Amino acid sequence: xxxxxxxxxxxxxxxxxxxxxxxxxxxxxxxxxxxxxxxxxxxxxxxxxxxxxxxxxxxxxxxxxxxxxxxxxxxxxxxxxxxxxxxxxxxxxxxxxxxxxxxxxxxxxxxxxxxxxxxxxxxxxxxxxxxxxxxxxxxxxxxxxxxxxxxxxxxxxxxxxxxxxxxxxxxxxxxxxxxxxxxxxxxxxxxxxxxxxxxxxxxxxxxxxxxxxxxxxxxxxxxxxxxxxxxxxxxxxxxxxxxxxxxxxxxxxxxxxxxxxxxxxxxxxxxxxxxxxxxxxxxxxxxxxxxxxxxxxxxxxxxxxxxxxxxxxxxxxxxxxxxxxxxxxxxxxxxxxxxxxxxxxxxxxxxxxxxxxxxxxxxxxxxxxxxxxxxxxxxxxxxxxxxxxxxxxxxxxxxxxxxxxxxxxxxxxxxxxxxxxxxxxxxxxxxxxxxxxxxxxxxxxxxxxxxxxxxxxxxxxxxxxxxxxxxxxxxxxxxxxxxxxxxxxxxxxxxxxxxxxxxxxxx
Amino acid sequence: xxxxxxxxxxxxxxxxxxxxxxxxxxxxxxxxxxxxxxxxxxxxxxxxxxxxxxxxxxxxxxxxxxxxxxxxxxxxxxxxxxxxxxxxxxxxxxxxxxxxxxxxxxxxxxxxxxxxxxxxxxxxxxxxxxxxxxxxxxxxxxxxxxxxxxxxxxxxxxxxxxxxxxxxxxxxxxxxxxxxxxxxxxxxxxxxxxxxxxxxxxxxxxxxxxxxxxxxxxxxxxxxxxxxxxxxxxxxxxxxxxxxxxxxxxxxxxxxxxxxxxxxxxxxxxxxxxxxxxxxxxxxxxxxxxxxxxxxxxxxxxxxxxxxxxxxxxxxxxxxxxxxxxxxx
Numbered sequence: 001x002x003x004x005x006x007x008x009x010x011x012x013x014x015x016x017x018x019x020x021x022x023x024x025x026x027x028x029x030x031x032x033x034x035x036x037x038x039x040x041x042x043x044x045x046x047x048x049x050x051x052x053x054x055x056x057x058x059x060x061x062x063x064x065x066x067x068x069x070x071x072x073x074x075x076x077x078x079x080x081x082x083x084x085x086x087x088x089x090x091x092x093x094x095x096x097x098x099x100x101x102x103x104x105x106x107x108x109x110x111x112x113x114x115x116x117x118x119x120x121x122x123x124x125x126x127x128x129x130x131x132x133x134x135x136x137x138x139x140x141x142x143x144x145x146x147x148x149x150x151x152x153x154x155x156x157x158x159x160x161x162x163x164x165x166x167x168x169x170x171x172x173x174x175x176x177x178x179x180x181x182x183x184x185x186x187x188x189x190x191x192x193x194x195x196x197x198x199x200x201x202x203x204x205x206x207x208x209x210x211x212x213x214x215x216x217x218x219x220x221x222x223x224x225x226x227x228x229x230x231x232x233x234x235x236x237x238x239x240x241x242x243x244x245x246x247x248x249x250x251x252x253x254x255x256x257x258x259x260x261x262x263x264x265x266x267x268x269x270x271x272x273x274x275x276x277x278x279x280x281x282x283x284x285x286x287x288x289x290x291x292x293x294x295x296x297x298x299x300x301x302x303x304x305x306x307x308x309x310x311x312x313x314x315x316x317x318x319x320x321x322x323x324x325x326x327x328x329x330x331x332x333x334x335x336x337x338x339x340x341x342x343x344x345x346x347x348x349x350x351x352x353x354x355x356x357x358x359x360x361x362x363x364x365x366x367x368x369x370x371x372x373x374x375x376x377x378x379x380x381x382x383x384x385x386x387x388x389x390x391x392x393x394x395x396x397x398x399x400x401x402x403x404x405x406x407x408x409x410x411x412x413x414x415x416x417x418x419x420x421x422x423x424x425x426x427x428x429x430x431x432x433x434x435x436x437x438x439x440x441x442x443x444x445x446x447x448x449x450x451x452x453x454x455x456x457x458x459x460x461x462x463x464x465x466x467x468x469x470x471x472x473x474x475x476x477x478x479x480x481x482x483x484x485x486x487x488x489x490x491x492x493x494x495x496x497x498x499x500x501x502x503x504x505x506x507x
Numbered sequence: 508x509x510x511x512x513x514x515x516x517x518x519x520x521x522x523x524x525x526x527x528x529x530x531x532x533x534x535x536x537x538x539x540x541x542x543x544x545x546x547x548x549x550x551x552x553x554x555x556x557x558x559x560x561x562x563x564x565x566x567x568x569x570x571x572x573x574x575x576x577x578x579x580x581x582x583x584x585x586x587x588x589x590x591x592x593x594x595x596x597x598x599x600x601x602x603x604x605x606x607x608x609x610x611x612x613x614x615x616x617x618x619x620x621x622x623x624x625x626x627x628x629x630x631x632x633x634x635x636x637x638x639x640x641x642x643x644x645x646x647x648x649x650x651x652x653x654x655x656x657x658x659x660x661x662x663x664x665x666x667x668x669x670x671x672x673x674x675x676x677x678x679x680x681x682x683x684x685x686x687x688x689x690x691x692x693x694x695x696x697x698x699x700x701x702x703x704x705x706x707x708x709x710x711x712x713x714x715x716x717x718x719x720x721x722x723x724x725x726x727x728x729x730x731x732x733x734x735x736x737x738x739x740x741x742x743x744x745x746x747x748x749x750x751x752x753x754x755x756x757x758x759x760x761x762x763x764x765x766x767x768x769x770x771x772x773x774x775x776x777x778x779x780x781x782x783x784x785x786x787x788x789x790x791x792x793x794x795x796x797x798x799x800x801x802x803x804x805x806x807x808x809x810x811x812x813x814x815x816x817x818x819x820x821x822x823x824x825x826x827x828x829x830x831x832x833x834x835x836x
Contacts (some may be wrong), residue, residue, distance in 0.1 A: 115697065
């Protein structure tokens with residue numbers, strides 16, 4: 001082992017994976033995983049959800065065993081049958097959600113399973129405590145080593161995972177989306193720690209969806225797509241467009257595939273909708289074949305308007321008219337019968353029954369119609385109905401019986417969409433339809449929305465992502481502090497005009 | 508460590524104080540409750556069988572499992588020991604070892620079923636609670652072992668004393684100290700807590716979860732086996748219902764003593780004091796003139812009070828931590 005003071009990369013890579021594959025039953029999670037980590041370097045691993053990154057990490061961690069391919073550590077082939085073996089070989093993995101023992105102290109969490117011992121196999125608490133303090137000093141953080149792990153912030157939990165890795169003298173550190181839950185300051189602190197570990201000659205793998213972080217921290221970047229290795233490039237030799245192109249396998253310009261549609265009659269007509277203290281005098285129309293974007297800053301009252309229109313929440317004044325007939329307030333069932341559908345923002349909580357199967361979720365909104373004599377639902381009817389929608393939306397699920405909770409965010413969103421489309425609505429309200437979804441699935445959701453509009457549906461799309469609003473909407477409504485402050489036609493909508501209306505900045 | 512130590516210490520001190528309160532109140536009412544040969548002996552001996560299985564139960568519960576079969580294990584091992592005394596001339600020490608090993612084997616059955624079949628321990632041990640008892644009834648029928656079948660030198664253990672301390676109490680104390688030392692000071696012991704605190708994290712850590720849980724059930728079974736032998740020594744007679752109901756007393760003792768039912772928290776000291784309190788209160792209430800049917804209710808109230816207390820302590824600690832973090836920020 002070279003001394004930690006020499007960061008120069010050595011000839012032998014710290015870790016090398018060559019054409020690793022892994023299947024679970026009929027599902028191929030990883031076709032050909034290839035990755036090289038060098039000493040004293042930080043490698044980024046990017047790819048859409050479902051590209052095989054997590055499977056690759058779990059193989060490195062010893063949690064899964066590869067079906068085929070080569071796994072070399074310091075140039076020697078290895079085969080880990082458990083996480084303990086990978087750990088003993090000097091590999092530390094920091095998961096997105098740290099895995100600490102909440103009831104034990106911070107110190108015990110760091111040293112669990114390999115505490116320093118005195119005579120009779122007795123744990124040497126004093127030296128364990130001193131080591132924990134030394135670790136935190138080295139990392140430049142202030143965490144009380146005697147406190148319980150319960151209640152620590154995610155950032156501090158990650159620091160503890162890193163402290164654990166250092167105390168193990170791990171040569172290879174894998175960080176799986178460590179910044180997802182961190183604030184700016186915490187990210188800076190994490191990066192400082194990561195750089196100092198790199199400078200000690202350790203090999204780091206950084207998995208992230210945030211390109212700015214990848215470019216700020218990493219030396220090179222490996223791209224994966226559909227369970228296979230695509231490319232590796234030095235950060236200096238590539239750019240965001242290039243990486244995104246490789247991730248999705250097509251050009252960024254295709255991301256918002258807006259179809260030309262014929263815009264027809266007014267379907268949804270909202271007049272003077274008011275809810276005291278939340279929104280005021282909201283009036284707008286959605287026509288057949290039209291996608292109306294509802295933009296604005298978080299807290300402007302957009303979701304609240306959507307909930308009121310759909311009848312989840314009541315309102316104090318105003319009317320909602322759908323295709324000529326009045327939709328009663330505070331009655332979602334009536335809104336559904338009238339032909340409204342709402343795809344909520346928080347799909348895990350409000351949109352899906354996580355523990356239920358795809359088929360059950362797809363048919364939940366049309367159970368009444370599917371049931372025989374209004375009472376019994378057969379699995380067959382359920383499966384037939386759901387198969388139609390699953391195939392239309394290309395939900396990647398070989399089995400409709402799979403639990404929805406196991407799906408990626410993108411596929412979950414498609415199931416939610418399918419569920420509501422099965423009710424055959426005339427107007428669809430979608431709230432942040434692509435939040436937390438990877439680039440490729442995003443494009444699919446966009447294509448689908450556009451296609452639905454082409455079929456004559458009216459769509460009201462709430463979105464905080466300006467490119468999405470600008471790319472998709474025929475008309476943009478901008479809300480600020482509970483009021484609609486601007487209505488901008490597609491041709492005139494620019495990032496500047498929308499932001500100006502959203503923030504109230506003078507024109 | 509200090510805050511945590513203070514907290515757990517407070518928890519066990521509380522139960523100890525409650526126990527002392529019961530003893531003092533009862534003694535004031537009737538001094539012979541403590542200050543008589545029999546009173547003192549009963550005070551120290553009566554809770555010991557439950558104390559032993561409560562120690563094993565605490566170790567199981569700390570790993571986020573539960574062992575409901577211990578009462579039936581006592582029954583089987585007690586009858587085994589009695590039968591060996593009645594029909595063979597095997598020395599009593601060997602009989603005791605056979606009973607303990609038998610208990611450990613029954614515990615291993617539990618542990619293996621749980622780790623292989625991946626069925627929650629509540630279900631498995633509820634099953635073996637009935638299965639073991641069923642085997643016992645099948646084997647025993649209406650027979651019973653009588654004290655005349657038991658060798659005198661062995662029966663002496665039930666009554667013998669060493670420096671005024673009953674031998675049964677000394678045995679229980681040795682077991683208690685050994686278990687407490689193991690849980691507190693060894694890697695393996697700490698892993699019990701880690702597993703109970705978050706089993707999934709324990710797997711990711713590379714801890715040998717299955718092996719530890721199996722060990723917990725073997726220890727619990729072995730201690731039930733020991734309790735079975737001591738049952739023979741103390742009561743002299745064994746029928747097919749020996750030890751029935753002990754399992755719930757063991758769980759109750761552990762919970763009263765501050766062992767969290769979801770694992771990861773508590774100590775065998777707490778469980779032991781819980782057992783002392785539970786069985787002493789049963790004897791104290793009649794002395795204090797409290798009606799029979801209230802006695803069950805008091806035990807129930809104790810268990811609920813203990814759980815509510817734990818919840819309050821946890822909430823208070825969570826609040827304290829938040830305040831600390833806010834003041835740091």
